[in-house]
Amino acid sequence: MKVCIPVADDRGLESPVYGHFGSAPTFVLVDSETMAVESLGNRDQGHVHGQCSPLKALAGARPEAVVVAGIGAGALLGLRDAGIRVYRATGKTVAEVVALLKQGNLPEIGWQDTCAGHGGSSGCHHSHG
Secondary structure, three states, X not given: OEEEEEEOOOOHHXXXXXXXXXXXXXXXXXXXXXXXXXXXXXXXXXXXXXXXXXXXXXXXOOOOEEEEOOOEHHHHHHHHHOOOEEEEOOOOEHHHHHHHHHOOOOOEOOHHHOEOOOOOOOOOOOOOO
């Protein structure tokens, strides 16, 4: 399975998970079977709040799953409409979240889990870095 995880600094499997999908500088795409890693720059990082285009952000990559610490409702809808499942990152690194996903130990994100904004007191209660 191809799994995409937002990161600030691409260190492969040791990359720390970034706090928010839409504002992540980079994404790491991992093949969960071979653990091969590919880096994707966020092609939609400068979007206006609420206007994230997740498929543009992923440079056209079509993973089967995205694992995030935080995500807005628009990005969640865009990913779901493309048939991509979205899970909550409970590990700190790419390797940890992929292992947890393979074990079936990551919760899928629902509408009630989405962020209301990109920082501070705007509704996101997770770290951005």
